[in-house]
């Protein structure tokens with residue numbers, strides 16, 4: 001594996017796009033795995049009630065597991081719910097359980113309802129320092145496909161937004177709504193938030209349409225779009241059914257190599 005720079009401070013990224021099925025979870029787990037495989041210390045926070053990131057990273061998330069739900073709603077320390085990814089030494093995961101489905105509603109009436117994830121992450125960073133654990137290099141938050149309070153918590157906790165864009169006809173539709181929401185967050189809740197990174201996913205090199213969409217996205221966001229493009233790949237889509245990322249499942253596949261490349265670019269751009 002190629003040597004990747006350690007960031008000067010922990011980078012907090014939320015992987016967001018209010019569309020479902022665009023590759024948010026796949027991007028979260030595979031970029032996180034690629035960075036961890038390079039020896040960087042990574043935390044993945046799963047805040048999608050479906051728990052797909054927890055599944056792909058091989059971490060238990062049945063209803064009885066202490067999870068990010070308990071952190072957000074019951075003030076449980078993040079340190080008490082974080083579990084190691086069995087396949088990667090430098091990767092830990094805060095799992096999501098089905099209870100999280102009710103959290104959107106429960107959060108509405110809570111004090112500091114938008115800040116709860118940020119506070120938990122700050123407290124966890126202090127806990128790691130006090131326990132002599134290495135500082136985290138990256139925190140990735142995998143969002144549900146909605147713009148509710150869970151996603152708002154992610155926007156407040158993060159400093160960077162990573163938007164995966166599927167190279168299909170409707171790719172740019174809905175993006176303006178996402179950007180408007182991010183502007184609202186910047187104005188009212190988190191002035192430090194920036195859309196730092198856009199990743200083109202599920203690219204089908206055989207179609208003109210995919211190339212056109214990619215070109216159009218690059219034209220709109222010349223400074224955000226990574227050079228690396230994630231192709232459509234069967235290996236990427238079958239890895240989760242083995243509770244793995246493609247990085248560990250088939251490290252030499254084109255899917256794995258493309259995610260390793262994207263992660264390296266993310267790290268090197270700083």
Ligand code: ADP
Pocket residue numbers: 019020021022023024025026027052145201202203230231232233234236237238240
């Ligand atoms: P989201 O989290 O945005 O809902 P997912 O990451 O779960 O999206 O991806 C949606 C579906 O597409 C999943 O079944 C996933 O395995 C599949 N998928 C994601 N990326 C790729 C890819 N590059 N090639 C093939 N299938 C992919």
Ligand code: MG
Pocket residue numbers: 024025026048052143
């Ligand atoms: Mg998902």
